[in-house]
Amino acid sequence: MSNTETKYRIESIDLLKGLVMVIMALDHVRDFFHYDAFHYDPGDPLKSSLPVFFTRWITHFCAPAFSLLAGTSAYMAGKRKSKNELSAFLLKRGLWLVIIELTVVVFAWTFNIHLTSFFLGTIWSLGISMMFLALLIRFPIKLILVLSLAVIAGHNALDNVHFPGSILWSLIHEQNFFKLSENLTLGVVYPIVPWIAVMALGYAIGPLYDRSVEPARRKKILNGIGLASLATFLILRFTNIYGDPNEFGQYSSISQSLISFFNPTKYPPSLLYLLMTLGGAFLFLAHSEKLKGKLVDFFCTFGRVPFFYYILHLYLLHLIAVLFAGLSGFGWDKMFLSGFIIMEPGFENYGFPLWVVYAVWIAVILILYPLCRKFDRYKQGHKEIWWLSYL
Secondary structure, eight states, X not given: XXXXXXXXXXXXXXXXXXXXXXXXXXXXXXXXXXGGGGTSOTTOTTTOXXXXXXXXXXXXXXXXXXXXXXXXXXXXXXXXXOHHXXXXXXXXXXXXXXXXXXXXXXXXXXXXXXXXXXXXOHHHHHHHHHHHHHHHTTSOHHHHHHHHHHHHHHGGGGTTOOOTTOXXXXXXXXXXXXXXXXXXXXXXXXXXXXXXXXXHHHHHTGGGGSTTSOHHHHHHHHHHHHHHHHHHHHHHHHHTOSSOSSOOOOOSSHHHHHHHHTOOOTTTXXXXXXXXXXXXXXXXXXXXXXXXXXXHHHHHHHHHSHHHHHHHHHHHHHHHHHHHHHHTTSOGGGGSOSSOGGGOTTOTTOOBOHHHHHHHHHHHHHHHHHHHHHHHHHHHHOXXXXXXGGO
């Protein structure tokens, strides 16, 4: 296989990573700036609208796609490392991400030096999944594939299992918030099941990117997986047989019914949620290998430095929110939060129209692009610096 084909293969992964990272920022901007975010769930068919819902819906693809590709990237890194080296790296990087989630990321969301709230969110999910993957890579790859598919397909059987007040069960499979003390709250936003299986699945499909696999064959397989996933999603969603604790319901208007249909459960991600989002990710991977041009390079830049970009975008948009709150008369000091912003009391009269959300989103991306490009070039030119692999 030629070097050009190999380059395209790697760039298709960077492209999808970068695309979902850019789209992800839209959801975070909505949290900080959209007036409606403080009044109703964008997935509520009775209160939401199609533009608001779409702004939320498109971001659903981000966490599943990135978690999947993190597993695939781990497999590709394993081609250059021994099993022991890869396992040690995944374990250390996973632990590093968990620590970052509980410190740097929490502060970015709250700007509260007292850290009265801790959220186990996206970065925690990636970190804990890497730590599990450090153990799973010891197993045959076919077994990893079977185990990951079994967890993804079967975990909704646990939807009716509840242990009220159990932090352990919440960490495993149930989103919840715990008041640990008068001034300390723990929010389990991303339970580890089935996220650990999503990353393991990404690792298990890694062999599709071996040099021995012809691009046409890889495209056919990825296309088949994607189409089968979406077809299964449509069948299960229409019939409400299995796969999501919140069933699809028919409403008086088409828009309300569409919102209900395309709003499967994210916390934790249901089988239907993963079929919908990962199905789209597989189709994108199948058809993006030969894409090239300035726009592709633009998104690939973010895909090569996702952690660097993620941290910067949170701090930047929170700083912009402080500025907007001050200029609008709401009060800049109110942006120093006790917890997650959409759960913060007293924000009923704060916020801006949806077009402002999109304007701020575009501005954040354009501001961060030169910084990410510069860091990407530095990282590519200094591969001998070991700690850069953690950024």
